[in-house]
Amino acid sequence: MLDPSPEDDGTSPAVSTPRFVGREREMAALRGALARPPAIVLVEGEAGIGKSRLLREWLAAPDRRTVLVSMCPPLRESLTLGPIVDAFLGIERPVPRERLTELAGALRPLFPEWSSNLPPALPPLDDAKAARHRLFRALDELLRALSVDVLVLEDAHWADEVTLEFLLFVISRQKPDGLSLVISYRPEEVADGSLLLRLTSRLPAGVTQLRIALAPMQPGDTATLVSSMLDGKPISQEFTTFLHDRTGGVPLAVEESVRLMCDRADLVFRDGQWVRLKLRELRVPPTVRDSTRERVSRLSPTAQQVLRAAATLSERSSVATIAMTANLSPAVCRGAVTETAVAGVLDGDDRDRWRFRHVLAATAVYEAIPLTERRHFHLLAGRALEHLRPPPVARLAHHFREAGEKTSWARYAEQGAELAMASGDHTKAVDLLVDLLSWAVLPPVDRARVASFAGVAALGRREPVDQVYHRVIRTLRSVLETPGLSARQQAEIRNPLGRLLITGGEAQAALSELEQAVAGLDHDPVEAARAMTYLGWAYAGPWPASTHRRWLDRAAELTARIDSPAQRLNLAGNRAAALLMLGEQEAWDVVAGLPVDGTTAAERLDVARIHVNVGTGALIWGRYADAEEHLAVAMRLAEAERASRLQHNVRLEQANLAWNTGRWDGLAETSAALADADRDRPAHYLGSVRLAARLAAAAGRRRAAEEQFRLVLEESARLGAADDTMEAAAALARLWLIDGDSRRALRVTDEPMDTVQRKGVWVWATDLVPARVEALLALGDPAEATRLVGRFARGLRGRTAPAPRAALAGCRALLLAAAGDHSRAATAFDRAARAWSALPRPYDALRARERQAEALLAQGRIEPGRELLAAQYEQLFRLGARGDADRVAQRLREHGAEVPRLWRGGRRGYGDELSPRELDVVQLVVAGKTNREISRILSKSPATVDQQLRAAMRKLKVSSRTALAVKAVEAGVFFDVSAG
Structure with missing residues (x-):
């Protein structure tokens, strides 16, 4: 007698856990990579594709290695470093105290249950980044003390930024036979700027790398998986095709669909295989939901x-x-x-x-x-989690928020923010606090406290100006409208608000907030002095220099009474930069006493920021050797601390220095790269546009130059950055003077000139005064031009400011030329050219020489004038000022001179030889750099690097980067790059 088939007894088939199907190749690769430690293995794929199953199968195999496993939960606000902490808590054996140094005391807040095995707690650090670095080192030490071989982190797309930074930190310190990382994630949920993308970009030598991209199953594997769930019996081809087509071969969707069909008794065993009843009528669920x-x-x-x-x-x-x-x-x-x-x-x-x-x-x-029930579940969840030790504060804040329990929500949100800031995750802290302020109705005293906390947290964010920044600004301004706030509470909100507004380029609004804040900061001398120092910066507002100076003097008095050396350094450095902006000669005495390094990461970053600001001030004064020195110090420290945003600041000022000193080669690419990097920071972005506008004007690209200078002028005025309007207004005036539109040229300088005279900061007027003097003379007003030059001279008395003084010499020469005293004018222009050359500032020196030649011609000294003019033509052309060179060429022709033909076909041709720029690219290719890295190192656009790389390959007759490197070495066309 035959056994009845499953369909005969009317019961549904028993459903088993599916077999591990179709991932043999991936499993072999995973095991092979982890057999060569240290390794980093990335397992990527969409939801339900089988990432976790692959890792579970690997973990289930017999292995003597110590493995830590954790998952990143899909919380709305994930707990900073939560996945790493959870991984350690999975270890049952005690922490070996004898294998830990005092550094492990930093772990006590994360592992209170291990207090008996950990060293004493370490003193807190003021700098969040330093605290985070110390915590990372302690966690790394714990990994080594526990002899952990593999750390597995699942669903890393939900990981907080600090967790990802820790993984980068660990992999950067790897040694032979060190820790391996296995990380799974969904690539479609990883943002473009996520640190997760860096995990395989710059690995140290000796680290095994593997990326496993899980794809949907093939129809055959789908059939095998389903069969393994149904007693191992085969399934029909129609059912296989039907199921695979509608699930896309995603294992989770396949498994869930089979379970649903079994629950609904839609599967029968017929003719030796499983088939689906009513195959055409039944709609297989399109989603797992x-x-x-x-x-x-x-x-x-x-x-x-x-x-x-x-x-x-x-x-x-x-x-x-x-x-x-x-x-x-x-x-x-x-x-x-x-x-x-x-x-x-x-x-x-x-x-x-x-x-x-x-x-x-x-x-x-x-x-x-239902929503009403959902709130109750969150309330119960919050109460349940309060019993855990340590309490998961971020989760508690989330649950009490969703439950509408504002008191508990506020308590845990603040605790979560404190923990996040202690780990250096200021963005997470800001998210928690701003969310609380936006949606909870808190008592005024609590609202004020949380707002102040949020402002301080926002100041520590490393992210650029973005939506979070604007949300913080709106929130703080909203809180200031809360009735009943005390003067102290308002001050503690306005102080960080003002500094945030400075970051966002809203200078005028920033000074207003800071001025109101100072009156309520008597209880905090450090913050009061800092706010006063910001008020001492002269870039915005209607105040004269004397008012800014009084704020700086008040700040100096408070600084002298502050005990912390780090705080005194910060305030003194900022004061030095502010004095430079004011044009105060004594600033250089303060600068001379500044350190060039620091003992901690926080100090080094502070010193770097100070030297960037001093470098900017030195550029304004025309002390270019000093600028180069201070910017070099800043770049060295910024690179040492990997402060990318600070490095961008230094590069912008170094580009400005290169412009002034005539090193224009590659500046166009640099300005484009800087603009792309700084679009989210208005002031820096406008600085990049200004650099591009200078190049356009010099090259004779009139329309582009005018549009860019107008953008800089209008946006700088809107943001209240008065000092940034000067050069743009002067450049537009010069363009319109060439057109003969003198009245328009004068008008564009009216407001900037009024600012200079009202504030009394004449070191800003290097470009502005000569342009305005020329406009006044063109309009037939030599008396006003003379008075302006006199005010300029008085404003520069006692100041070693070479650039403004060279400009003053040029202005005096303009007055002589306008008066018809061409002999003395020629001598005066010669004096101005020498002053510019001494800086050096060759472009302005060449233009002064051009004016000298014109004065000689006006005297009737035709031959010396033509010779001098011809020399300026060639030098302007070779500098890159093709527009100016064309103008000089026209003047030479008007005076009967033959204009030499200079090569204009783009860059000089090198035949089959590599050009210097191509050699630079090849050198870095041999050093193992990618095109993107080469682009950053050489400050060129990726397209330019690609073009030069292709040209080099064509000249060396190779078709791959590897062949190029070999051919370059054989040809001896580059120097040793082993240090790179």
Whole structure:
């Protein structure tokens, strides 16, 4: 007698956990990579593709290695370093105290349960970045003390930035046979700027690299997987095709669809294979959400309550925590958890913690909870999590927020922000606090405290001006409108608000906030002195220099009474830069006493920022050797601390220095790269545009230059950055003077000139006064031009400011030429040219020589005038000022001179030889740099690098980068780059 088939007894087929199918090649690659430590393995793929299953199968294999495993939960605000902490807590053996140094005392806030095995707590650090670095070193030491071989981090696309920074830190310190990392993530959920993308970009030598990209299953593997769930019996080809087409071969979707069909008794065993009843009529769920909800609906009401609780908790949780969230007794909850586990919905670990087997299933259940019930679940979840030690403050803030419990929400949001800042994650702190201020109705005293905290946290963010920045500004301004705030509370909000406004380029508004803040900061001399120093910067506002100077003097008095050397250094350095902006000669005495290094990372960054500002001031004064020295110090420290934004600041000022000193080669590419990098920082972006405008004007690209200078002028005026309007207004005036539109040229200089005279800061007027003098003379007003030159001279008395003084010499020459005294004018222009050359500032020196030649011609000294003019033509042309060179060529022709033909076909040709620029690119290719890295190092656009690389390959007759490197070495066309 034959055994009855499954269809004969009317029962649904038993569903088993699917076999591990179709990933043999990936498993072999994973094992091979981890057999060559240290390794970094990235496992990527969409949700449900099988990343976790691959890792579980690897972990299940016998292995003597020590492995830490953790997951990044999909929290709205993930806990800073939470995944790393959870990974360590999975170790059962005690921490070996004898293998830890005092540095491990930094771990006490993260691992209170290990207090008996950890050294004493370390003193707090004022600098968040230094605190984070110390914590990273301590965690790395703990990894080594525990002899951890592999750290596995799942769902890294949900990881907080500090966790990713720690992974980068660990991999950068790897040694042979060191720790390996296995990281899984969904690439579609990784932002372009995520640190996750850097994990394989710059690895030290000797690190094994592997990227496993999991693809959907093929139809054959789909059939094998389904068969393994159904007693190992085959499935029909029609069913295979149907299922694969509608699930796309995603294992999770396949598995969930099979379970749904079995629950609904839609599968029968017929003719030796599983087939689907009513194949055409039944709609296979297009998403896992539909299948999950239907499966959940077939469970008992208690099990459904447990699933709603687990979905609300969203992370692995104990039965006790789930029971409290579901409002069930532990015993009843245990039975329901068992039911859901048998149904394949929840999955437990070896510590008896449970969660949904798939995040998508949890989301489907959570979204099905009515809003009114959802708030209650979050309230119960929050109360349950309060029993954990240490309390998961970010999760607690999240749950009490969703529950509408503002008091608890506020308490845990602030605690979470404090922890985030302690780890250097200021952005997370800002998110928690601004979210609280935006959605919770707090008492005025709490609202003020949280707002001040949010402002301080925002000042520590390393991210550029972005939506978060603007949200912070709006929030702080909104809080200031709260009735009943004391003067002190308002001051503690206005102080960080003013400094944030400076970062965003809103200079005028910043000074208004800071001035109001100072009156309420008597209780905090450091912050009061800092606010006064910001008020001493003369870039904005209607105040004269004397008012700014009084603020700086008040700040200096407070600084002298401050005990902290680091705070005194910060304030003294900022005061020196502010004095330079004011044109105060004594600033250089303060600068002479500034250090060129620091003992801590925080000090080094502070010293770097100070030297950038001093370099900027030196550029304004025309002390270019000093500028180069200070910018070099700043770049050295910024590179040592990997402060990328600060490096951008230094590069911009170095580009300005290169412009002034006539080193124009490559500046066009540099300005474009700087503009791309600084679009989110208005003041720096405008500085890049100004550099491009200078080049356009010199090259004779009139329309581009005018548009760019107008943008700089208008935006700088809008932002209140008065000092940045000077050069743009002068450049536009010169362009319009060439057109003969003298009145327009005069008008564009009116407001900037009024600012200079009102504030009394004449070192700003290097470009402005000569342009205005020329406009006044063109309009027939030599008397006003003479008075202006006199005011310029008086404003520069006692100041070693070579650039403004060279400009003053040129102005005096203009007056002589306008008076018809061409002999003395020629001598005066010669004096101005020598002054410019001494800086050196060759472009202005050449233009002064051009004026000298014109004066000689006006005297009737035709031959010396033509010879001098011809010399300026060639030098302007070779400098890159082709527009000026064309103008001089026209004047030479008007005076009967023959204009030499200079090569204009782009860059000089080198035949089959590599040009200097191509040699630079080849050198870096041999050093192993990518095109993007070469672009950054040489300050060229990626397109330019690619073009020069292709040209080099063509000349050396090779078709690959490897062949290029070999051919270059054989040809001896580059010097040793082993140090690179």
